[in-house]
Amino acid sequence: MKYAFYPGCVARGGTPELLVSANAVMDRLGIEREEIVSASCTGAGVLQERNEKLGDALNVRTFALAEKMGSPIMTICSTCQGVMSQANRRVLRDPEYLAEINTILAEEGLEYKGTTVIKHLLWVLVEEIGIEALQKTFTKELSGLKFAPFYGCYIVRPSDALGFDEHPERQTSLETVIESTGAVAVDNSGKTKCCGLPILLINQSNAIQMVANHTGEAKDLDADAMVTPCPLCHLNLDGYQPKAAKRRPSGKIDLPILHLPQMLGLAMGMQPKELGLQRHIISTKEVIGKAAAAPAAVG
Amino acid sequence: MEQTLRVKRFDPENPGASGYQEYTIEVEETSTILDALIKIREEIDGTLSLRCSCRASICGSCAMRVNGQAKLVCKTRVNAVAPNGETITIDPPGNMPVITDLVVDFKPFWDKMRAVEPYLRPEGPVPETEYIASAESMDHLVGVVNCIMCGACVSDCTVLEVDSNFLGPAALAKAYRFVQDPRDSHKQDRLSVLNNYSGVWDCTRCMQCVEVCPKDVNPMGRIMKLRDLAMEAGFNNTSGSRHTESFAKSVKKNGRLDETKLAVDSMGRFNVPALLDSAPVGLRAMRKGKFPWKAHKSSEPEMVKRVFEKVEGE
Numbered sequence: 001m002k003y004a005f006y007p008g009c010v011a012r013g014g015t016p017e018l019l020v021s022a023n024a025v026m027d028r029l030g031i032e033r034e035e036i037v038s039a040s041c042t043g044a045g046v047l048q049e050r051n052e053k054l055g056d057a058l059n060v061r062t063f064a065l066a067e068k069m070g071s072p073i074m075t076i077c078s079t080c081q082g083v084m085s086q087a088n089r090r091v092l093r094d095p096e097y098l099a100e101i102n103t104i105l106a107e108e109g110l111e112y113k114g115t116t117v118i119k120h121l122l123w124v125l126v127e128e129i130g131i132e133a134l135q136k137t138f139t140k141e142l143s144g145l146k147f148a149p150f151y152g153c154y155i156v157r158p159s160d161a162l163g164f165d166e167h168p169e170r171q172t173s174l175e176t177v178i179e180s181t182g183a184v185a186v187d188n189s190g191k192t193k194c195c196g197l198p199i200l201l202i203n204q205s206n207a208i209q210m211v212a213n214h215t216g217e218a219k220d221l222d223a224d225a226m227v228t229p230c231p232l233c234h235l236n237l238d239g240y241q242p243k244a245a246k247r248r249p250s251g252k253i254d255l256p257i258l259h260l261p262q263m264l265g266l267a268m269g270m271q272p273k274e275l276g277l278q279r280h281i282i283s284t285k286e287v288i289g290k291a292a293a294a295p296a297a298v299g
Numbered sequence: 300m301e302q303t304l305r306v307k308r309f310d311p312e313n314p315g316a317s318g319y320q321e322y323t324i325e326v327e328e329t330s331t332i333l334d335a336l337i338k339i340r341e342e343i344d345g346t347l348s349l350r351c352s353c354r355a356s357i358c359g360s361c362a363m364r365v366n367g368q369a370k371l372v373c374k375t376r377v378n379a380v381a382p383n384g385e386t387i388t389i390d391p392p393g394n395m396p397v398i399t400d401l402v403v404d405f406k407p408f409w410d411k412m413r414a415v416e417p418y419l420r421p422e423g424p425v426p427e428t429e430y431i432a433s434a435e436s437m438d439h440l441v442g443v444v445n446c447i448m449c450g451a452c453v454s455d456c457t458v459l460e461v462d463s464n465f466l467g468p469a470a471l472a473k474a475y476r477f478v479q480d481p482r483d484s485h486k487q488d489r490l491s492v493l494n495n496y497s498g499v500w501d502c503t504r505c506m507q508c509v510e511v512c513p514k515d516v517n518p519m520g521r522i523m524k525l526r527d528l529a530m531e532a533g534f535n536n537t538s539g540s541r542h543t544e545s546f547a548k549s550v551k552k553n554g555r556l557d558e559t560k561l562a563v564d565s566m567g568r569f570n571v572p573a574l575l576d577s578a579p580v581g582l583r584a585m586r587k588g589k590f591p592w593k594a595h596k597s598s599e600p601e602m603v604k605r606v607f608e609k610v611e612g613e
């Protein structure tokens with residue numbers, strides 16, 4: 001299967017290491033893809049808050065482009081996934097609304113028939129590639145490591161837009177993938193909560209408190225790193241962790257925040273540089289060391 | 300069939316002894332979690348405290364956390380949560396002080412409700428009969444009016460978890476109901492209050508309230524609408540409204556988001572203390588090669604712009 005690849009703005013902006021590591025890992029997995037180069041931003045829920053139809057029209061344009069390519073869309077961002085899933089649900093539920101948007105797109109020579117499927121790499125791994133095939137690409141067994149999952153709001157809510165009825169496995173997909181590497185997925189209560197990024201520029205104190213709570217909890221559970229499929233969560237949890245640390249009694253947190261592909265890359269035995277692991281605000285040195293010292297994968 | 304429930308206990312006279320207690324009971328195919336809890340209270344442990352009344356998702360008294368998520372337990376079947384007989388964990392609702400076991404003090408909930416003045420404030424001469432509103436003007440409010448004040452949304456709101464001053468989803472949804480009521484005469488000052496600290500801009504859009512509300516009130520959707528109404532009413536000088544505008548400008552120009560510009564615009568170009576406060580973070584990011592030097596673009600920004608303008612012009 002060939003995917004219409006949608007990296008999203010943040011993987012091209014604030015977290016370039018996500019795109020680098022995702023490409024490395026997808027190459028290793030042999031995932032065929034072609035980027036939708038003219039795609040726009042999904043609106044990330046912000047544009048939708050100002051004008052929902054505007055956000056929907058831009059996303060439907062992206063769906064139409066993928067439909068033309070004859071491929072399902074693959075994202076590497078929880079927020080892009082959720083915003084696109086919601087937009088797709090709105091237009092599929094309301095054919096009149098879709099027709100209105102299609103009238104606008106017709107002037108650009110585009111039409112959306114409603115067939116595009118949108119899947120985050122995380123779901124592609126669990127549903128299409130399969131855990132067994134994924135494990136075949138691992139050269140390391142990350143036993144002895146503990147990772148705290150952190151999903152990002154948009155890939156868990158609203159559940160009825162995300163196909164959880166049809167795909168209940170999506171709800172625990174991140175733990176499944178973490179455990180497939182041989183690592184332990186710790187049970188942090190913050191894993192499906194908000195990282196705080198949407199209010200970082202509005203109420204920084206609250207946003208930072210969220211970072212302190214989530215990373216602090218994971219640290220207390222003895223996690224070596226946090227793993228997230230959402231680059232927006234990464235921006236906040238990594239970038240603002242030094243500030244958040246001041247809110248902890250010890251004044252320290254030091255929890256590296258890995259993008260999902262970076263964790264997979266470590267299990268695949270890739271070099272830290274290939275995965276952009278030197279680009280983090282919170283040092284990834286220790287977790288890299290532990291992964292390097294992990295035993296070879298069997299099978 | 301047999302079912303185990305792990306229930307959070309709290310005895311105010313002996314707080315040190317609080318913790319989870321497990322109970323195993325027989326339940327039916329059709330049993331709700333509330334049925335199970337009542338059975339535990341009646342047959343095993345008469346000291347277990349919980350609130351309930353209607354048992355039909357009307358009164359709003361039985362909200363509590365089931366496996367970490369707020370639910371009306373009278374509306375939730377045991378086998379929907381534990382199809383294979385898994386142990387179910389029950390906690391009191393969050394973000395409100397626990398009185399005993401599963402019973403919490405709703406005072407913070409009611410205080411916020413009161414703070415938004417949840418009643419009509421019409422001005423002008425009192426009509427001879429009733430105040431009349433057209434059906435169309437009220438129809439879209441039916442969803443908000445359905446709120447049964449159960450507190451599920453407040454329990455799971457991620458902002459209330461870190462900031463108890465936030466007005467929260469239930470009160471803000473109620474505020475929306477009065478801002479939009481054609482019979483009310485205080486739209487402008489209601490919006491000016493909601494536009495303030497702890498109001499509409501503090502919501503993270505995490506969707507917890509949308510997910511857990513048993514009545515589809517969609518509090519977050521109402522909050523987003525209130526933001527819109529506040530901006531329309533001329534309240535533009537918040538970092539929240541600047542953030543939204545800057546985001547839209549960037550997507551319109553490049554088809555994509557320019558995060559660096561977003562930061563400066565949101566905080567306000569002249570808000571030197573806030574900008575300086577963020578500078579160390581920016582510098583650290585720059586050193587790590589994370590700074591997007593150039594705004595990345597769609598390969599067809601002009602087309603994105605045309606679609607943008609078309610919808611905006613409607």
Ligand code: SF4
Nearest residue numbers: 456502503505506508
């Ligand atoms: S969407 Fe906003 S109001 Fe609703 S739970 Fe999240 S932060 Fe609270």
Ligand code: SF4
Nearest residue numbers: 446447449450452512
């Ligand atoms: S908005 Fe929904 S969840 Fe919140 S109090 Fe009302 S009915 Fe309960």
Ligand code: FES
Nearest residue numbers: 354356359361373
């Ligand atoms: S008992 Fe009344 S809503 Fe559950």
